[in-house]
Amino acid sequence: MDTIDPVSFTRVPERITGLVDLAYNLWWSWHPAARVLFKQVNGQAWKESRHNPVRMLRDVPEEFLHRVAREWEYLRRYDIIMERYQEYMGRKNTWFTEQYPAVRPVTIAYFSAEYGLHHSLPFYAGGLGFLAGDHLKECSDLGVPLVAVGFMYSSGYLHQHIAPDGSQLNVEERLDRDSAPITRVLDPSGEHLTLRVPHIEPPIHVAVWKVQVGRVPLYLLDTDVGENSPEHRSISHRLYAGDREQRLLQEIVLGIGGRKVLSYLGVHYTGVHLNEGHPAFALVERVRERVSQGIDFEEALEQVRGTSVFTTHTPVAAGHDIFPYEMIDRYFQNYYRCLGISREDFLALGARPDDPGAGFNMTACAMRLSAYHNAVSKKHAEVTRQMWQPLWPGLPPERVPIDAITNGVHLPTWLNPRMEALFDRYIGAVCPYWQMEHDRPIIWELVNEIPDEELWRLHLWLKTKLFNRIREMERRTWADGSDTPENVIAEGVFLDPMIFTIGFARRFSTYKRADLIFRDLDRLKRIVNNPWYPVQIIFAGKAHPDDIEGQRLLKKVYEYARSDMFGGKIAFVEDYGERFAQYLVHGVDLWLNNPLPPWEASGTSGMKAAMNGVPSLSILDGWWPEGYNGRNGWAFGGEVVEGDRDAADANAIYETLEKEVIPLYYATDLHAVPHGWVKTMKEAIRSNAPAFSAKRMVKEYVHRYYPRILAAAGIPVIR
Ligand SMILES: *Cc1c(COP(=O)(O)O)cnc(C)c1O
Numbered sequence: 001m002d003t004i005d006p007v008s009f010t011r012v013p014e015r016i017t018g019l020v021d022l023a024y025n026l027w028w029s030w031h032p033a034a035r036v037l038f039k040q041v042n043g044q045a046w047k048e049s050r051h052n053p054v055r056m057l058r059d060v061p062e063e064f065l066h067r068v069a070r071e072w073e074y075l076r077r078y079d080i081i082m083e084r085y086q087e088y089m090g091r092k093n094t095w096f097t098e099q100y101p102a103v104r105p106v107t108i109a110y111f112s113a114e115y116g117l118h119h120s121l122p123f124y125a126g127g128l129g130f131l132a133g134d135h136l137k138e139c140s141d142l143g144v145p146l147v148a149v150g151f152m153y154s155s156g157y158l159h160q161h162i163a164p165d166g167s168q169l170n171v172e173e174r175l176d177r178d179s180a181p182i183t184r185v186l187d188p189s190g191e192h193l194t195l196r197v198p199h200i201e202p203p204i205h206v207a208v209w210k211v212q213v214g215r216v217p218l219y220l221l222d223t224d225v226g227e228n229s230p231e232h233r234s235i236s237h238r239l240y241a242g243d244r245e246q247r248l249l250q251e252i253v254l255g256i257g258g259r260k261v262l263s264y265l266g267v268h269y270t271g272v273h274l275n276e277g278h279p280a281f282a283l284v285e286r287v288r289e290r291v292s293q294g295i296d297f298e299e300a301l302e303q304v305r306g307t308s309v310f311t312t313h314t315p316v317a318a319g320h321d322i323f324p325y326e327m328i329d330r331y332f333q334n335y336y337r338c339l340g341i342s343r344e345d346f347l348a349l350g351a352r353p354d355d356p357g358a359g360f361n362m363t364a365c366a367m368r369l370s371a372y373h374n375a376v377s378k379k380h381a382e383v384t385r386q387m388w389q390p391l392w393p394g395l396p397p398e399r400v401p402i403d404a405i406t407n408g409v410h411l412p413t414w415l416n417p418r419m420e421a422l423f424d425r426y427i428g429a430v431c432p433y434w435q436m437e438h439d440r441p442i443i444w445e446l447v448n449e450i451p452d453e454e455l456w457r458l459h460l461w462l463k464t465k466l467f468n469r470i471r472e473m474e475r476r477t478w479a480d481g482s483d484t485p486e487n488v489i490a491e492g493v494f495l496d497p498m499i500f501t502i503g504f505a506r507r508f509s510t511y512k513r514a515d516l517i518f519r520d521l522d523r524l525k526r527i528v529n530n531p532w533y534p535v536q537i538i539f540a541g542k543a544h545p546d547d548i549e550g551q552r553l554l555k556k557v558y559e560y561a562r563s564d565m566f567g568g569k570i571a572f573v574e575d576y577g578e579r580f581a582q583y584l585v586h587g588v589d590l591w592l593n594n595p596l597p598p599w600e601a602s603g604t605s606g607m608k609a610a611m612n613g614v615p616s617l618s619i620l621d622g623w624w625p626e627g628y629n630g631r632n633g634w635a636f637g638g639e640v641v642e643g644d645r646d647a648a649d650a651n652a653i654y655e656t657l658e659k660e661v662i663p664l665y666y667a668t669d670l671h672a673v674p675h676g677w678v679k680t681m682k683e684a685i686r687s688n689a690p691a692f693s694a695k696r697m698v699k700e701y702v703h704r705y706y707p708r709i710l711a712a713a714g715i716p717v718i719r
Pocket of ligand 1: 125126127128130506507576577578579581582602603604605606608
């Protein structure tokens with residue numbers, strides 16, 4: 001029912017017309033060999049398209065397409081890749097079918113407000129989105145039957161530009177829908193499918209789009225349609241609307257509208273997985289559908305609970321939406337009746353027993369309507385059990401039913417292709433199928449067979465690539481006339497690949513403490529400007545436009561980068577996004593992570609860095625208490641601190657850098673291989689890559705919840 005507008009691609013010669021299909025399946029985003037196929041049509045056009053094959057096929061001069069269609073080397077590669085692609089899409093035997101051979105596939109519907117899949121689809125703000133994107137890619141690889149629902153934000157993506165005074169300017173990108181790897185879902189008459197969100201007054205309509213993520217379809221909702229009033233048209237314009245009411249409307253559309261779209265499309269699914277509380281109304285709508293079929297409310301509630309999983313991602317209060325009851329009344333008047341319960345009973349679904357006056361809490365609602373809950377690291381699970389204990393009166397916090405499934409990252413997405421090729425040479429020589437089972441720790445023992453020299457040379461190459469990338473970005477903004485010379489320096493043109501380099505990149509939220517390392521300026525100056533053992537630090541990250549404190553932090557860091565006191569060795573690179581994150585996690589020497597405990601639920605960038613041989617220096621919060629083994633990086637801050645925590649943590653960072661990290665890095669002459677350092681790199685890869693892969697994570701979700709969902713749905717499980 002969805003379609004690619006074929007007219008615009010008549011320019012692609014018949015012999016290589018498979019490129020069009022391929023361009024519309026994000027499979028290419030985690031298969032480097034497939035990307036090369038586009039790049040080989042024309043390198044410059046590929047670059048101009050910002051590595052977006054749909055745009056490239058539209059914009060590249062036709063002659064280049066005709067040229068490659070006549071080159072036998074190109075066609076040979078094309079045929080092989082297309083065969084691999086078709087084999088992948090049609091594969092009958094997957095990890096999943098091996099696990100559950102006798103069950104007719106039971107599909108899970110996955111709901112998330114954001115997805116980080118590729119920079120050509122800017123539907124994300126940060127960690128939550130990438131986690132969701134990686135989840136879909138891994139489900140596709142493992143053959144887990146999943147359909148996903150989200151939003152098509154048309155003008156929501158904010159690029160960051162830093163003004164000379166360090167203030168953040170937010171430049172909105174309007175998505176060019178016809179150049180993104182996204183298709184319209186059509187109704188039987190060939191029109192763009194548009195549905196009404198059921199039982200919500202005044203009515204809201206959504207149009208439906210689709211992104212194909214390997215084998216997993218992702219349906220995206222779009223309220224920017226003619227049927228809607230101007231206010232309703234803007235519901236899906238931007239990610240996480242600042243206005244409360246607009247935010248509530250988004251969550252109504254995502255949960256109730258999303259559910260409607262799946263049932264209209266005839267997608268049968270038995271379980272629901274909520275990524276964070278934003279889509280909790282999807283569960284309410286599942287209950288309503290059952291009630292409308294004559295099942296009584298309590299029974300319907302039990303059926304929905306038994307087949308629903310809820311993953312909570314943050315202990316930070318701002319991450320949990322609460323809406324005033326009057327606001328809920330405004331949209332759910334009709335809805336209460338459809339559920340067959342009173343207004344009070346409905347509102348009680350979202351109340352916190354310890355603070356019932358606060359309003360309708362989406363996390364409380366998600367917890368109540370699902371039987372399976374999990375946090376995203378062991379530490380986070382402890383914190384979350386404490387936080388939500390009031391929902392289980394009488395239970396001590398340690399018995400509150402919230403599991404820990406620690407996050408993981410999609411290895412083929414975040415592992416640099418050259419690093420992958422290196423692993424393939426040494427790991428693949430012994431375990432040819434290592435890529436399909438990279439969550440098995442034993443395979444990674446083979447990392448120790450890679451000669452230090454080879455790993456080190458590749459690391460230096462990736463580091464140089466990062467610095468070249470920074471210079472190229474600066475050259476462009478300089479040429480635009482949008483930067484002063486001081487800005488160009490602040491943004492990293494003086495960086496030197498021979499110098500030890502620390503990376504720090506994330507959202508500029510207060511709890512992440514981006515400015516912590518500047519706590520004692522004299523000491524930091526001594527460390528950075530040491531003539532024999534110099535240090536560089538690269539910062540990147542955006543502050544939420546409404547987060548004044550985050551923007552103040554960013555400005556402070558930027559001013560240090562601009563000032564001459566650090567001699568150009570501290571840089572702030574603007575517009576952190578998926579693309580630059582790739583360069584950064586592949587190319588720095590050390591990843592720094594110093595949030596204020598216990599606010600980091602997991603953190604995932606350190607995992608991306610580790611698999612590329614970049615160890616972390618991290619506080620013991622989020623994933624690091626599980627990830628750190630004493631040999632694969634550095635840790636601090638595990639103890640309870642009396643008094644000034646910032647001073648103590650900053651001091652721990654300086655001490656560790658001065659006494660352990662920097663001496664290890666510079667233990668040999670600059671041109672020799674630092675064997676001690678490479679040993680830490682290998683240990684980071686060996687110990688962290690399998691354990692913090694999305695493959696391990698998705699398998700854990702499946703093993704833990706899938707059989708229970710089947711049982712609750714009355715489907716016999718034969719394993
Ligand atoms: C991985 C990633 C994040 C999330 O990083 P955390 O360490 O989980 O805070 C945010 N933005 C981008 C671009 C990323 O790639």
